[in-house]
Amino acid sequence: RKEVEQDPGPFNVPEGATVAFNCTYSNSASQSFFWYRQDCRKEPKLLMSVYSSGNEDGRFTAQLNRASQYISLLIRDSKLSDSATYLCVVNRNFNKFYFGSGTKLNVKP
Amino acid sequence: DTGVSQDPRHKITKRGQNVTFRCDPISEHNRLYWYRQTLGQGPEFLTYFQNEAQLEKSRLLSDRFSAERPKGSFSTLEIQRTEQGDSAMYLCASTPGGTSGGSSSYNEQFFGPGTRLTVL
Numbered sequence: 001r002k003e004v005e006q007d008p009g010p011f012n013v014p015e016g017a018t019v020a021f022n023c024t025y026s027n028s029a030s031q032s033f034f035w036y037r038q039d040c041r042k043e044p045k046l047l048m049s050v051y052s053s054g055n056e057d058g059r060f061t062a063q064l065n066r067a068s069q070y071i072s073l074l075i076r077d078s079k080l081s082d083s084a085t086y087l088c089v090v091n092r093n094f095n096k097f098y099f100g101s102g103t104k105l106n107v108k109p
Numbered sequence: 110d111t112g113v114s115q116d117p118r119h120k121i122t123k124r125g126q127n128v129t130f131r132c133d134p135i136s137e138h139n140r141l142y143w144y145r146q147t148l149g150q151g152p153e154f155l156t157y158f159q160n161e162a163q164l165e166k167s168r169l170l171s172d173r174f175s176a177e178r179p180k181g182s183f184s185t186l187e188i189q190r191t192e193q194g195d196s197a198m199y200l201c202a203s204t205p206g207g208t209s210g211g212s213s214s215y216n217e218q219f220f221g222p223g224t225r226l227t228v229l
Binding site: 004008032034036042043044045046049087089091095096097098099100101102 | 151153165218219221222
């Protein structure tokens with residue numbers, strides 16, 4: 001079983017839409033959680049960390065459900081520039097990082 | 110530029126040749142990671158260093174792969190006798206890290222632009 005699983009998509013949404021991605025992780029001992037964004041043929045960049053109480057950064061909201069072992073990312077008022085692949089990342093023992101395969105988002109005019 | 114840098118950005122080689130990649134992390138970061146990424150997949154962990162010590166290697170890393178971080182600063186990843194299956198993007202990342210963990214923000218990874226390897 002993979003450490004981190006994501007729906008690969010693609011999610012095709014119009015500008016202004018709200019879209020949500022989920023990610024599940026297999027190891028309950030995972031301690032830190034992140035969403036990274038990766039543009040085509042570029043390196044991943046941190047979008048936001050995910051905290052137990054949930055956190056928001058502008059149009060982006062991240063939630064963590066430890067009991068069900070899933071993480072979500074909500075994007076409101078989608079922009080064309082949000083088109084990218086979103087990678088779910090978990091960290092255990094503050095050592096190795098496990099990446100999901102990514103969810104591709106296409107925001108269309 | 111104070112970010113993570115990697116060299117070269119692109120490498121084309123023939124099967125059987127050896128290649129070496131370099132990564133320069135953010136200067137104050139203790140931890141350095143190497144990943145491999147193929148099309149449609151997320152980065153796969155290869156190995157990581159805490160300062161100069163290599164603490165873990167993935168089972169993905171065959172005997173043909175070796176990594177060093179001799180002075181706890183830059184790192185090199187060498188692939189010997191390359192195979193076509195080695196074609197991928199090789200990413201390096203660094204974090205502030207620490208020996209006893211820390212908050213989520215302390216473990217944010219900063220990636221370099223990657224080295225794209227093509228083995229013909």
